[in-house]
Amino acid sequence: MQNLLEIKDLKIKTLRNKEEVMLLDKVNLNIAPGQCLGIVGESGCGKSITANSLLKLLPYPLSVSSGNAMFKSPSLGMVDLLNLEENAMRGIRGKEIAMIFQEPMTSLDPIFTIERQMKEALEFHHPHMPENEKHERCVEVLKQVNIPRIEQTLASYPHQLSGGQLQRIMIAIALINTPALLIADEPTTALDVTIQAQILELMNNLKHEQNASVMFITHDLGVIAETSEQVAVFYSGHIVEEASAEELFYRPAHPYTEGLIRSISSLNEKGNQLYSIPGNVPPGGELKSYCRFYDRCKYAEDSCKRGLPMLVEVAPKHYCRCFRHSMEVEV
Amino acid sequence: MSEYLLTVKNLKTYFPIKEGLVKRTVGYVKAVEDVSFSVKQKQVYAIVGESGCGKSTAGKSIVRLIEPTAGEVIFDGKNLSSLSDEEIRLKRRDMQFIFQNPYSSLNPRMNVYQLLSEPLKTHFNLTENEMQLQILEMIDKIGITEDQLWRYPHQFSGGQKQRISIARALITKPRFVIADEPVSALDVSIQAQVLNLLINLQKEMELAMVFISHDLNVVRFISSEVAVMYLGSIMESGSTDEIYQKPLHPYSKALLDAVPNIDPLKKKRRSSLKGEVPNPANPPSGCPFSPRCSRADDICRKEKPTLSFYKGRNIACHNPLE
Numbered sequence: 001m002q003n004l005l006e007i008k009d010l011k012i013k014t015l016r017n018k019e020e021v022m023l024l025d026k027v028n029l030n031i032a033p034g035q036c037l038g039i040v041g042e043s044g045c046g047k048s049i050t051a052n053s054l055l056k057l058l059p060y061p062l063s064v065s066s067g068n069a070m071f072k073s074p075s076l077g078m079v080d081l082l083n084l085e086e087n088a089m090r091g092i093r094g095k096e097i098a099m100i101f102q103e104p105m106t107s108l109d110p111i112f113t114i115e116r117q118m119k120e121a122l123e124f125h126h127p128h129m130p131e132n133e134k135h136e137r138c139v140e141v142l143k144q145v146n147i148p149r150i151e152q153t154l155a156s157y158p159h160q161l162s163g164g165q166l167q168r169i170m171i172a173i174a175l176i177n178t179p180a181l182l183i184a185d186e187p188t189t190a191l192d193v194t195i196q197a198q199i200l201e202l203m204n205n206l207k208h209e210q211n212a213s214v215m216f217i218t219h220d221l222g223v224i225a226e227t228s229e230q231v232a233v234f235y236s237g238h239i240v241e242e243a244s245a246e247e248l249f250y251r252p253a254h255p256y257t258e259g260l261i262r263s264i265s266s267l268n269e270k271g272n273q274l275y276s277i278p279g280n281v282p283p284g285g286e287l288k289s290y291c292r293f294y295d296r297c298k299y300a301e302d303s304c305k306r307g308l309p310m311l312v313e314v315a316p317k318h319y320c321r322c323f324r325h326s327m328e329v330e331v
Numbered sequence: 332m333s334e335y336l337l338t339v340k341n342l343k344t345y346f347p348i349k350e351g352l353v354k355r356t357v358g359y360v361k362a363v364e365d366v367s368f369s370v371k372q373k374q375v376y377a378i379v380g381e382s383g384c385g386k387s388t389a390g391k392s393i394v395r396l397i398e399p400t401a402g403e404v405i406f407d408g409k410n411l412s413s414l415s416d417e418e419i420r421l422k423r424r425d426m427q428f429i430f431q432n433p434y435s436s437l438n439p440r441m442n443v444y445q446l447l448s449e450p451l452k453t454h455f456n457l458t459e460n461e462m463q464l465q466i467l468e469m470i471d472k473i474g475i476t477e478d479q480l481w482r483y484p485h486q487f488s489g490g491q492k493q494r495i496s497i498a499r500a501l502i503t504k505p506r507f508v509i510a511d512e513p514v515s516a517l518d519v520s521i522q523a524q525v526l527n528l529l530i531n532l533q534k535e536m537e538l539a540m541v542f543i544s545h546d547l548n549v550v551r552f553i554s555s556e557v558a559v560m561y562l563g564s565i566m567e568s569g570s571t572d573e574i575y576q577k578p579l580h581p582y583s584k585a586l587l588d589a590v591p592n593i594d595p596l597k598k599k600r601r602s603s604l605k606g607e608v609p610n611p612a613n614p615p616s617g618c619p620f621s622p623r624c625s626r627a628d629d630i631c632r633k634e635k636p637t638l639s640f641y642k643g644r645n646i647a648c649h650n651p652l653e
Binding site for chain 1: 381382488490491518519520521522523524526527530545547548552585586588589590591592593594595596604605606607608
């Protein structure tokens with residue numbers, strides 16, 4: 001396997017009123033070493049739970065119902081993340097796969113200094129590392145993420161720092177054990193555009209310098225275009241389109257992707273109306289048995305209701321789930 | 332009557348920082364330092380800036396939801412700062428406010444009918460019948476059906492909620508409305524729907540609007556004039572098209588450069604802005620942007636530039652871009 005991570009047929013379910021409800025349906029994803037995979041979709045489409053399931057971070061009552069995720073672990077060799085024992089997972093989480101969360105203000109503990117929280121990640125995986133080495137490592141990663149006045153920052157508490165600084169510290173903590181895979185779940189959504197630009201630049205540099213793979217989750221297509229080589233578009237619990245960034249932006253195949261791109265580019269044209277996809281984002285857990293975009297699709301025909309379209313290759317390495325491209329029905 | 336419906340002159344809003352047992356004022360957060368602009372009838376005027384630049388405080392100070400420290404707001408020929416509380420309450424029929432987050436701006440214990448009748452009860456003496464007619468007319472415009480009138484906010488999606496709060500602001504038929512980040516809490520595909528609705532209503536009701544946003548794409552689409560704010564002051568203001576095509580202030584340029592481009596082949600790495608917005612309680616001397624500006628020289632660090640007319644727009648800069 002040349003990929004760093006291969007997710008196969010991942011399904012996630014939850015319990016609602018004692019009944020099982022599917023949230024995520026047969027997701028297949030691959031990440032190659034040094035590659036940035038962008039996952040784009042709106043709230044409730046299942047992009048964050050996909051990432052959380054890889055690290056066994058799904059909150060109760062969510063659980064993985066089937067599928068596997070083969071990860072080429074530097075220490076353990078090939079492992080299936082979804083069926084890994086909690087003990088083994090601890091060796092991977094934060095060390096080989098690290099995660100950056102959306103809200104830097106709430107993901108750091110307000111009562112500990114930055115230094116203490118950074119060292120925690122180190123101590124857990126290197127219990128015998130001498131104190132001065134730990135300090136040096138903290139300084140080193142903070143330099144990487146362009147934090148000014150490092151010693152002063154290390155001694156501060158989260159409330160004394162700005163959102164942009166905290167997000168850089170979150171990235172530093174994620175990098176402190178040089179992970180092979182970095183999962184970034186909406187890392188810039190809470191930040192302003194100028195700070196966002198700094199963070200994106202930083203992440204692009206890290207990818208090149210450390211050859212780390214990145215899974216970049218966002219709802220912002222502009223951010224995807226700037227960071228990712230490969231893009232998967234999620235809609236209502238499954239992937240509706242996957243292609244290289246160039247292919248996806250220049251030749252979108254799925255009506256939903258087309259709509260998303262058009263609604264952004266129509267902002268740049270002075271017109272009377274903004275293009276908008278009609279209808280609402282379907283709530284999580286209501287997965288239809290026919291094309292899930294049917295209600296909002298401008299090309300929809302009655303025959304689209306005959307079943308769930310299959311994800312098929314419509315151009316080399318370009319996959320799409322739409323009856324306009326293939327009549328195949330998913331079983 | 333002047334051509335401007337609203338004129339804001341040297342608006343300042345300071346928040347005192349209090350310390351100690353007796354709550355002595357030890358300093359001020361200068362949230363709005365010096366803001367002046369004018370809005371014509373039926374015009375959409377945008378205020379754009381990063382979080383913490385004072386754009387929301389400016390908006391709230393204009394309609395006196397926050398009491399401004401100094402400055403004049405002239406609305407329809409009347410100076411709002413000289414009005415008593417009762418008089419300003421009556422004026423609010425003509426100037427309404429749309430809040431950012433529909434999840435927290437709608438009372439969860441009121442159904443749509445109650446939410447929409449409340450402003451009518453406050454400002455007009457209507458019979459129940461007249462009120463019903465107005466409410467039905469309004470919900471028709473925002474795409475809420477009659478049987479949804481008795482539902483409560485939690486039964487609606489985010490986009491629907493924001494449409495209800497737009498209806499609540501516009502039901503008194505104001506002539507002027509301030510929209511404070513009306514779509515930033517919504518999903519991307521829903522944002523366009525709500526913006527379209529807002530723009531259609533603005534045209535139909537011939538509203539003047541101040542649109543506050545941090546989203547530069549949305550601002551470009553919606554407004555004819557824009558003011559770029561930084562640390563409480565306007566850096567550049569003028570025609571939206573001109574500023575977007577050729578920003579003259581280094582800050583406007585940096586802000587526009589930071590917007591992600593959706594063209595993956597143009598992964599140009601621009602000279603991104605270093606550092607962060609300074610603390611408004613302790614602003615830098617001289618030009619507020621000088622510590623982050625690549626064109627800053629001695630005069631920028633000493634003297635604060637005033638907003639003045641330059642090449643067809645207003646700009647506060649000692650070294651504007653060519």
